[in-house]
Amino acid sequence: MSIKIDKERCLGCRQCLSVCPGSLIQPDENNKALIRYPECCWGCASCVKECAVGAISFYLGADIGGRGSRLTVQSAGPLIHWHIEKADGSRQTITVNRQDANQY
Amino acid sequence: MKKELDVIYLTTDFLIIGGGAAGCYAALTLSRESGYSALIAEKAHIKRSGCLAAGVNAINAYIVPGRTPEDYAAYAKKDAEGIVREDLLLTMAQGVNQTVAQLEAWGLVILKDEQGRYVTRGDRNIKINGENIKPILAAAVAQEKQITVLNQVNILNYIVKDNRVYGAYGIGVEDYAFYVISAKTVLCATGGAAGLYKPNNPGFSRHKMWYSPFNTGAGLAMGIRAGAEMTTLEMRFVALRCKDTIAPTGTIAQGVGAKQINALGEIYEQKYGLTTSQRMYGTTRENQEGRGPCYLQTKGLTPEQDNELKKAYLNMAPSQTLKWLESGKNPSEQNVEIEGTEPYITGGHTASGYWVSTDRETTVRGLFAAGDAAGGCPQKYVSGAFAEGEIAARAAKNQMDSLSGCNPTSLPESLAVARQKQALEAILNREPPLFRTEDLEEAMQQIMDTYAGGISASYRFTVSQLDAAAEKIGQLEILSHDLQARDMRELVFVCELKERLTLCASLIAHLRARRETRWPGFAENSDYPQKDDAWLKYVNSKQINGRLAVFCRDLVPQGERYEHQDR
Ligand SMILES: Cc1cc2nc3c(=O)[nH]c(=O)nc-3n(C[C@H](O)[C@H](O)[C@H](O)COP(=O)(O)OP(=O)(O)OC[C@H]3O[C@@H](n4cnc5c(N)ncnc54)[C@H](O)[C@@H]3O)c2cc1C
Ligand code: SF4
Ligand code: SF4
Numbered sequence: 001m002s003i004k005i006d007k008e009r010c011l012g013c014r015q016c017l018s019v020c021p022g023s024l025i026q027p028d029e030n031n032k033a034l035i036r037y038p039e040c041c042w043g044c045a046s047c048v049k050e051c052a053v054g055a056i057s058f059y060l061g062a063d064i065g066g067r068g069s070r071l072t073v074q075s076a077g078p079l080i081h082w083h084i085e086k087a088d089g090s091r092q093t094i095t096v097n098r099q100d101a102n103q104y
Numbered sequence: 105m106k107k108e109l110d111v112i113y114l115t116t117d118f119l120i121i122g123g124g125a126a127g128c129y130a131a132l133t134l135s136r137e138s139g140y141s142a143l144i145a146e147k148a149h150i151k152r153s154g155c156l157a158a159g160v161n162a163i164n165a166y167i168v169p170g171r172t173p174e175d176y177a178a179y180a181k182k183d184a185e186g187i188v189r190e191d192l193l194l195t196m197a198q199g200v201n202q203t204v205a206q207l208e209a210w211g212l213v214i215l216k217d218e219q220g221r222y223v224t225r226g227d228r229n230i231k232i233n234g235e236n237i238k239p240i241l242a243a244a245v246a247q248e249k250q251i252t253v254l255n256q257v258n259i260l261n262y263i264v265k266d267n268r269v270y271g272a273y274g275i276g277v278e279d280y281a282f283y284v285i286s287a288k289t290v291l292c293a294t295g296g297a298a299g300l301y302k303p304n305n306p307g308f309s310r311h312k313m314w315y316s317p318f319n320t321g322a323g324l325a326m327g328i329r330a331g332a333e334m335t336t337l338e339m340r341f342v343a344l345r346c347k348d349t350i351a352p353t354g355t356i357a358q359g360v361g362a363k364q365i366n367a368l369g370e371i372y373e374q375k376y377g378l379t380t381s382q383r384m385y386g387t388t389r390e391n392q393e394g395r396g397p398c399y400l401q402t403k404g405l406t407p408e409q410d411n412e413l414k415k416a417y418l419n420m421a422p423s424q425t426l427k428w429l430e431s432g433k434n435p436s437e438q439n440v441e442i443e444g445t446e447p448y449i450t451g452g453h454t455a456s457g458y459w460v461s462t463d464r465e466t467t468v469r470g471l472f473a474a475g476d477a478a479g480g481c482p483q484k485y486v487s488g489a490f491a492e493g494e495i496a497a498r499a500a501k502n503q504m505d506s507l508s509g510c511n512p513t514s515l516p517e518s519l520a521v522a523r524q525k526q527a528l529e530a531i532l533n534r535e536p537p538l539f540r541t542e543d544l545e546e547a548m549q550q551i552m553d554t555y556a557g558g559i560s561a562s563y564r565f566t567v568s569q570l571d572a573a574a575e576k577i578g579q580l581e582i583l584s585h586d587l588q589a590r591d592m593r594e595l596v597f598v599c600e601l602k603e604r605l606t607l608c609a610s611l612i613a614h615l616r617a618r619r620e621t622r623w624p625g626f627a628e629n630s631d632y633p634q635k636d637d638a639w640l641k642y643v644n645s646k647q648i649n650g651r652l653a654v655f656c657r658d659l660v661p662q663g664e665r666y667e668h669q670d671r
Contacts (some may be wrong), residue, residue, distance in 0.1 A: 104359020
């Protein structure tokens, strides 16, 4: 369970650094975000949700059944679009509205 | 170049250590009900720290229409096989609904029916969208001028003199800073402890655990060092969770009513009893007796239910939704495999933590505890953590009112400050020793797993195994004196390991002291495999002159408040 940061997209805003509950992300020499302790990630997705430009994706480690799919998030007002890109390139989006309670 | 720490002195009325559920709610209560200042010291950032980082899925402690706080207390007592503090359960249960109403006013979305009533899940839960529960709390805190938040400050030790607290010491997680914070009263709200035992996924995904891996038992270890009394640490919490992702199962079990089945397809969930620990025990036994793996029977759900489940998990444990997508099979096509987790110490689910008065004051004067750090009051969950934060803040206010004038916040002696600072600087400046922090962490988890009833031991142990565990943990404590850190983040890792070792030693002593098996799914003492009602008492402990003393206390009778008489 961990995250990948796309350096091309990262703006260096440091939002993800500050919200990570384990302080696992640090700035690199170019002031871009770097996941310094990838194996210490809890998988809470806080950083993924915080990144305004979708530079952070989230994946399952191979040891827990990860097969290369990545999850990114795009927030639009109350909506959270969770984009899933599978290893074969296929894509899917699940949209959750923050105003809707869980049915279960 | 020698690394040095800048000393920063701060003063506040009410120091809150840990800005999670209990800490934030306590700060908000104090600022609403008094003119006192509050300072929240948080090791991460209160927007997304602690257990609530990913979100929660329901309010697990709520008094639904037709039920009373007394009913809730009676249920929790039965579930914990009697080892609870009824005064704490009742005062917590009396507070939960009000705190939920407050959260709703701040923006928490709660599911309602056509008449505008909350939709309940079972007898004690209500359904919410808890994805942003932590940002909601943080935003409420940001509105209050009386509250200062220090993010990225990790607290390490209390300032205590003659069994009264005067503040705490901490370090910056990024900055080379040493904080000396003076306060009239202090709240410990650092949550419980994960990472004591070898986790379910010990490799790359070692932190894919249920409880927050960043709650390292700091507050408990600080209390143990300061001579505070702890209770019921031996009632560990082992959770039944989705395999691999260790995501909560309640949404599937209670939400869509999926049954627990073994590999033969037999429903076994009623076979071993209905308490939380008995249900956990059932899965362990089914596996031991060759009927594993076990599952939640989701095959046959509707496509609609599939979709709602995937959304619900995105709101609290997104890895489980990713797992379904990754496997290419929906819950309706494939049962969800379940497993028991490694044991955690968490006073929000079981009764382990600080021994407190009805007002949530610990045995150290002026030091309060709430939420997962406070003992005696299981099944408080998120709303109970709020309620305890409220109770503690009110009691701290009353104490500050009555102390006014005669209790100036006193700074610790400069010698004591220098000693603490130098010890930390030594860790930053020494040569790398043979073992790294992560090596010792792995060793600790291995010892606890093998000798103190971890997953690989099916949560079982013997007294001789516990003695071996105690000896080995003691050796690691000695090795930990030589650990080195290259920067502040690593210094925090070193301190966290030391906290865990301190807590492990106390936990082992508690497990050893209770000579019976009361909660079979959480811990099984093979030398004393039966429940024995001679043990209807609390096992408590405290350090006296550097040595850990373990002793029993009689149950606090129903209907009585509890004040410390002998601290
Ligand atoms: C994955 C998960 C899901 C859950 N789901 C639900 C649910 O659906 N419904 C429900 O009712 N309950 C749920 N709970 C339980 C609930 O979240 C907890 O009981 C509650 O958050 C406890 O509050 P707390 O304030 O004690 O701990 P936390 O909320 O964890 O807060 C502790 C805080 O202390 C900080 N801290 C720790 N050490 C230090 C230190 N040394 N210095 C400074 N700060 C420190 C941490 O960073 C954290 O912010 C869940 C728990 C978990 C782990
Ligand atoms: S939040 Fe996104 S843009 Fe900002 S530093 Fe992190 S990765 Fe870069
Ligand atoms: S997913 Fe959570 S724990 Fe992992 S890096 Fe992001 S914020 Fe940190």
